[in-house]
Amino acid sequence: MMEQDHAQLTEPSYQVMEQAAEWFALLRSGEATAAQQLAWQQWLQASVEHQRAWFYVERIGQRFEPIQVSPVRSAAVSAFCQVQNQQARRRQVLRGLLVLSGSSLLGWAGWQQTTQFRLPMADYHTATGEIRMLALQDGTHVWLNALSAVNEQYQPHQRQLTLVSGEMLVQTAPDPSRQFIVTTPYGQLRALGTRFSVRLEDHHVLVAVYDGAVEIQTAWHGTTQIIPAGSQARFTDERIFSAEPADPAREAWSRGILIAQDIPLTELITELRRYYSGHLSLSPDAAELRVFGSYPVTDIEQTLSMLESVLPIQIQVPFPGWKRIRLKRST
Amino acid sequence: MVKGSGQTAQGCIEYLYADHHGWLKAWLLRRLGNSSDAADLTQDVFVRLILRPAPKGLNSSGEARAYLRRMANGMCIDLWRRRSLEQAWLESLAHQPEALMPSAEQQVMVLQALQEIDQLLLSLPAKAASAFVMAVGCEMSDREVAEELGISTRMVRKHVARVMLHCMQLEARHLAADPGILRVGS
Numbered sequence: 001m002m003e004q005d006h007a008q009l010t011e012p013s014y015q016v017m018e019q020a021a022e023w024f025a026l027l028r029s030g031e032a033t034a035a036q037q038l039a040w041q042q043w044l045q046a047s048v049e050h051q052r053a054w055f056y057v058e059r060i061g062q063r064f065e066p067i068q069v070s071p072v073r074s075a076a077v078s079a080f081c082q083v084q085n086q087q088a089r090r091r092q093v094l095r096g097l098l099v100l101s102g103s104s105l106l107g108w109a110g111w112q113q114t115t116q117f118r119l120p121m122a123d124y125h126t127a128t129g130e131i132r133m134l135a136l137q138d139g140t141h142v143w144l145n146a147l148s149a150v151n152e153q154y155q156p157h158q159r160q161l162t163l164v165s166g167e168m169l170v171q172t173a174p175d176p177s178r179q180f181i182v183t184t185p186y187g188q189l190r191a192l193g194t195r196f197s198v199r200l201e202d203h204h205v206l207v208a209v210y211d212g213a214v215e216i217q218t219a220w221h222g223t224t225q226i227i228p229a230g231s232q233a234r235f236t237d238e239r240i241f242s243a244e245p246a247d248p249a250r251e252a253w254s255r256g257i258l259i260a261q262d263i264p265l266t267e268l269i270t271e272l273r274r275y276y277s278g279h280l281s282l283s284p285d286a287a288e289l290r291v292f293g294s295y296p297v298t299d300i301e302q303t304l305s306m307l308e309s310v311l312p313i314q315i316q317v318p319f320p321g322w323k324r325i326r327l328k329r330s331t
Numbered sequence: 332m333v334k335g336s337g338q339t340a341q342g343c344i345e346y347l348y349a350d351h352h353g354w355l356k357a358w359l360l361r362r363l364g365n366s367s368d369a370a371d372l373t374q375d376v377f378v379r380l381i382l383r384p385a386p387k388g389l390n391s392s393g394e395a396r397a398y399l400r401r402m403a404n405g406m407c408i409d410l411w412r413r414r415s416l417e418q419a420w421l422e423s424l425a426h427q428p429e430a431l432m433p434s435a436e437q438q439v440m441v442l443q444a445l446q447e448i449d450q451l452l453l454s455l456p457a458k459a460a461s462a463f464v465m466a467v468g469c470e471m472s473d474r475e476v477a478e479e480l481g482i483s484t485r486m487v488r489k490h491v492a493r494v495m496l497h498c499m500q501l502e503a504r505h506l507a508a509d510p511g512i513l514r515v516g517s
Contacts, residue, residue: 011503011507012503017493017496017499017503018496020495021492021493021495021496021499022492024491024492024495025488025489025491025492025495026488028415028466028467028470028491029472029473029484029487029488029491030472030473030474030475031472031473031474031484051471053499054501056498056502056503057495057499059502060451060495060499060502061467062499063444063447063448063451064444064448064467064468065439065444066440066441066443066444067441067445067468068467068468068469070433070437070441071433071470072423072424072427072431072433072441073441073469074429074469075420075424076420076423076441076444076445077464077465077467077468077469078423078459079416079419079420079422079423079447080416080419080445080449080461080464080468081464081465082419082423083412083415083416083419083449084457084460084461085457085461086415087412087415087457109342117457139338155397155425156397169512173427212456219367220456229438237456
């Protein structure tokens with residue numbers, strides 16, 4: 001049915017291509033009903049443009065034929081997925097590393113390393129409990145939170161930092177000739193004269209703006225939005241969630257202070273773990289206690305004793321390096 | 332020295348080659364740790380530059396090196412990507428029962444198909460690409476893919492549709508650039 005004459009026709013619209021892709025996803029899912037199959041046939045017959053779009057679906061499908069007919073196709077697909085996984089984890093690092101001039105860190109052996117080497121391989125990184133201030137060549141200041149890593153790619157036409165993991169607070173220096181970009185796996189940020197923090201979490205990025213403004217552009221959909229001072233927003237590679245007032249805690253850590261404003265204890269402890277190299281455990285019955293106040297994160301002993309004085313908890317030390325927080329037994 | 336933008340592309344290439352060939356090869360050698368790979372990629376960089384000259388011309392030695400280094404970076408990444416895919420495929424094959432082992436020629440065909448698909452899916456998130464390749468390559472149902480990747484069937488459906496759309500658009504662009512392919516392909 002897909003004839004060459006179709007090539008002479010104009011390209012299908014984006015909407016029609018999208019419909020074809022959705023039909024494909026449904027028909028191959030193993031869940032399409034007979035009625036849906038019929039509906040697809042009607043869709044296909046309805047216009048030449050639809051047929052033209054389906055022609056592309058078929059061409060893409062053909063590329064998979066050598067794999068589909070192979071008796072070891074699952075081995076092929078698992079090899080592909082394995083590499084995808086590794087590379088998703090390494091993508092950020094590699095991009096940064098390759099621009100380090102004069103460095104031969106990354107031979108084939110380096111490539112084979114696992115993600116545990118991720119932090120030390122970045123341009124700048126911090127260990128557990130370490131907060132570091134970087135003064136970059138253009139006068140920009142970056143505070144790197146504990147267990148974070150960033151790569152610097154300054155070029156004649158633009159200044160770029162890549163957040164590989166963790167969190168940073170950036171205070172940009174003005175430079176009218178070079179824009180300031182922060183890239184993350186989920187999208188990029190363009191600073192519009194500014195002080196802001198960027199935090200990379202498992203499935204999204206949190207941006208909080210304290211001065212100036214920042215433009216978010218998501219990696220997948222390219223959606224853009226400007227976040228003004230005093231606001232923060234989360235985004236994934238496909239969408240930007242609605243902005244909310246900026247959390248002062250996302251800035252305070254740069255001064256070594258963690259601000260808790262009515263958060264569950266479990267959240268505070270999760271945060272504290274970034275600053276404590278031992279093991280910090282929290283019993284479930286104490287997890288939901290509400291916490292207020294400012295805590296000196298780099299002084300774990302001080303922070304825990306402050307918590308102990310305001311909350312009905314007790315801290316046990318089963319052995320050095322393990323601090324266990326539990327609800328205080330009533331006497 | 333690299334001459335100004337008044338120079339023809341051809342002349343430019345000659346100067347570029349003479350001035351920077353050795354430097355680029357040494358630079359690549361440091362990165363790749365293998366002199367034959369470094370030599371191959373150095374050639375590839377210049378061949379690509381002949382086919383597609385730098386859009387704004389290269390007006391100083393520093394500019395030329397920055398441009399060459401950027402190209403070479405991209406090509407290192409491609410090379411590593413191809414190598415790691417090949418490596419993973421060979422390892423995966425090694426675990427297959429002897430009886431199923433495909434012929435050398437079939438092995439190469441599968442690897443080539445994987446590498447082509449990898450190129451197509453280059454800019455996509457890993458989960459989406461994996462879901463698509465499992466679904467289409469292994470003809471797995473949404474439920475099977477969902478179990479394998481630990482995501483919902485709804486997400487699988489969404490990934491498959493959006494990856495397919497992405498591929499279709501690349502394919503359309505590709506065909507628009509070279510309509511002759513169609514005569515052979517269909």
